[in-house]
Amino acid sequence: MQIIQGILDLGATIMMPIVLFIMAMIFGQKVGKSLRSSLMVGVAFIGIFAVLNATLGTIGPAVQALADGLGIDVLGTDIGWPVASAITWSFSWAGLIIPIGFVVNWIMLGFGWTKTFDADIWNYWHWTFTAAMTYIWTDNLWLAFALAIVVEVITIKLGDWTAPLTQKYFGIPGTSLPHTETVNWAPFNMAIEKAVLSKIPALQKSKMDTENLREKIGFWGEPMMLGLYIGLALGIFIWAVSDYSWKIILELGVAIPALIFLEGRMIGILIDGLTPIVDGVRDTFQKSERFKDREILIGIDAGPIGLANPASVVVGMVGIVIYLLLTLIIPGYKILPLADLAIVPIYYMFAAAASKGNLWKTLINGTLSSLLLLYLTSSFAPQLTEAAQLVEYGLPAGVLLISSIDVGAHLLPWMIIMPVVGIVLGDLNMIIVPLVIAALWVLAWVYARDMPEKLAKELDEA
């Protein structure tokens, strides 16, 4: 036991490779390949945190200087989803979510509760994240796992529900998108379309050649280039309102692209290492005779689908500016969107699907849901910051608060974690707002339950 505890204490860069190697063995992968892949995961973890350390020391204090200049109390930094997920995976028990998530999915399939087999193992981190946040608040691992499972079950059901539309609209037959941080906005997006936007005649026409626009965005809309514009603009602001010299403009003009670009590369390495586990799970599924004659939808990652969708990409570029402005205008938003601005299009993708790609509707609908998203980004920040410290990942000096927009997109986990944790801690203030939002969310889902089917039919007829 002492040895196991000793290994767990060594941290993610050592513990994760060992856990993954054992899991790859259990799922019947070859020794040599598993060893190489597991090691790669450890390498990627070091890379992710090195990138953050190398850039956040410049970015974090500059963001806080902006806050001071504007008279805002605290302004934290959006460190991006790759780091947020890496922090999440760094808990010693995090790897367990992969087999647990797989078994839960298996049971759901066995009882005919879902059509989705979620092959997007990487994004099981949404459930790990649910568990991590619950654990930080309550120190109760059983409760943490229980809530993670609840979130998984509902997310998979959301994938089933939206599948008729997502297959048609995004052109991905045979799949569903059980991808928490995007699909959990679908009930609101569908309901807003059904109740309001579809009834405004002026909005129905707007036809624009998005394909053409998407091509124009091409090079200039590359994440690294976006980082440059954001960095320069932010630098100018900071130079104007604080005692930083003009050099900060150029420093941020390189630091923010570096954060965005290098995080992306590191995640690529991490995934390369995770592949044997992912494919081992898939093979186990494929060998099973039980699901042979059933219609099965394979759950995939929604991220790259949204980032390739013309309406989401075009509106998402406008969304970047909207996110920044909203954060500076609305009091209570405590995290300045930065690293995750590169993936803003994915938070518009279900608004795009709900309107079948109508740009104005996508903009209005997606921005409405983003108001809540930015609030959640702040709401999760203290616990994510604590998690970062708990997994013995030191934050650079001058960085008080971190979060990520993508973490804030985890609406479903938030609606479930907050009330439960509030009850456990006896803190009524935590319970009320999430419960009201959750009630609205359930109503929205019930009200709009026919929408994905109906929209898919309309796409067929068009």
Added chain:
Amino acid sequence: MADKYLIYVACGSAAASAALARRRLIDELEKRNIKADVEVHRILELPGAVANRKPNVVVVTAGQAPAALPEEIIIVQGIPLMTGFGIDALVDDMLAKLEGK
């Protein structure tokens, strides 16, 4: 048949899932002893990448067809690389098209 193929995997983000798709394609090609360079490109930058260096095949994993590409480039629907199911058939199809050239 060329000595070595150049294959572009066109994805939405060139991050997590693109790496997975690339790894799976490479593994399947290695199994069949087929030499190929596999590069990942974001779908938005695909026209630029193709103009720069023309691949034999473009595998699209993001669902939506890419912007107009030169006719001689073979385009393959790459959803199996995302789901992990049907990669065999995808590579069969791709090779048949390549050898048909």
